[in-house]
Amino acid sequence: MTSGKDHIIRLSEVWTTYEGADLPVIRDVNLQIKPGEFVVIGGPNGAGKTTLLETIAGLLPVVNGTVHVCGLDVVKDGCCARKNIGYVIQNFDFHPYTPFTVEEVVLMGRFGKIGWLKRHTSRDLEKVASAISQLGLTSMQKNQIGKLSGGQQQKVLIAQNLAKEPEILLLDEPFSNLDMITREEVCNLLCKVADAGIPVLIVSHAFDALPDRDIRVVVMQHGEITLNQLSHPSKVEELVRSASVAA
Ligand SMILES: Nc1ncnc2c1ncn2[C@@H]1O[C@H](COP(=O)(O)OP(=O)(O)OP(=O)(O)O)[C@@H](O)[C@H]1O
Ligand SMILES: [Mg+2]
Numbered sequence: 001m002t003s004g005k006d007h008i009i010r011l012s013e014v015w016t017t018y019e020g021a022d023l024p025v026i027r028d029v030n031l032q033i034k035p036g037e038f039v040v041i042g043g044p045n046g047a048g049k050t051t052l053l054e055t056i057a058g059l060l061p062v063v064n065g066t067v068h069v070c071g072l073d074v075v076k077d078g079c080c081a082r083k084n085i086g087y088v089i090q091n092f093d094f095h096p097y098t099p100f101t102v103e104e105v106v107l108m109g110r111f112g113k114i115g116w117l118k119r120h121t122s123r124d125l126e127k128v129a130s131a132i133s134q135l136g137l138t139s140m141q142k143n144q145i146g147k148l149s150g151g152q153q154q155k156v157l158i159a160q161n162l163a164k165e166p167e168i169l170l171l172d173e174p175f176s177n178l179d180m181i182t183r184e185e186v187c188n189l190l191c192k193v194a195d196a197g198i199p200v201l202i203v204s205h206a207f208d209a210l211p212d213r214d215i216r217v218v219v220m221q222h223g224e225i226t227l228n229q230l231s232h233p234s235k236v237e238e239l240v241r242s243a244s245v246a247a
Helices: 049-056 078-083 102-114 122-134 150-163 180-195 233-246
Strands: 009-016 026-033 038-042 062-069 085-088 168-172 200-203 215-221 224-231
Touching (some): 009 049, 026 049, 026 224, 038 049, 038 233, 049 062, 049 168, 049 200, 078 085, 085 150, 102 122, 122 150, 150 168, 150 180, 168 180, 215 233, 224 233
Parallel strands (some): 038 200, 038 215, 168 200
Antiparallel strands (some): 009 062
């Protein structure tokens, strides 16, 4: 039997809302994730998938229940907790004249470790170079982020969050701008992250490039978790589809 301490992410009876919203968006959610799990979160548009990730990242008011990441309460200790959380957001839009290069944006992933006003070390630069190389961005590392394609920008954000060396990694539709081959490459990379013990939680509507390992499938509907079970990768799409139809 596993104790609560085995779970690096723990949500108990959680209700969350947006500032000014009439009703809670996430309702009575319980979720426990162990180190090294690979989690796919599915469900229809508006089901609450992004809200769930924002809740885990401690970015929303929790009106009931508790959210713990690495043993830290993300409401009471959000700043410390977020140093351990990698989060690739769903919607990003860099202005063409955003004054940062790819290298600088990826280096921002290290700020939680080095602090805004301190100088980065050679280790920080090594982590940045390694993440850039893993995402195949080395040839464009001096380019301005706003002048890259949507898929290239998405890869930069993934690299930034790998450079962060988080304890948990949340990705909201990370494949939405990626071509088929890149999707497979990124998925393999994320599989290695999970194999190293970092739980990877992906919100996705695409299930064609999942790694060959056990996947935890979580389906959301109307702000509630309606399915939460381990699955073979080949069964994930069917599970998400049938859980979405049944609810
Ligand atoms: N900033 C906000 N303020 C108020 N309500 C919001 C806000 N953002 C989202 N919502 C509402 O919360 C609900 C869940 O939204 P959420 O973005 O979590 O859905 P989702 O499952 O991620 O959908 P999608 O697949 O379209 O990304 C929706 O009904 C949405 O209208
Ligand atoms: Mg969303």
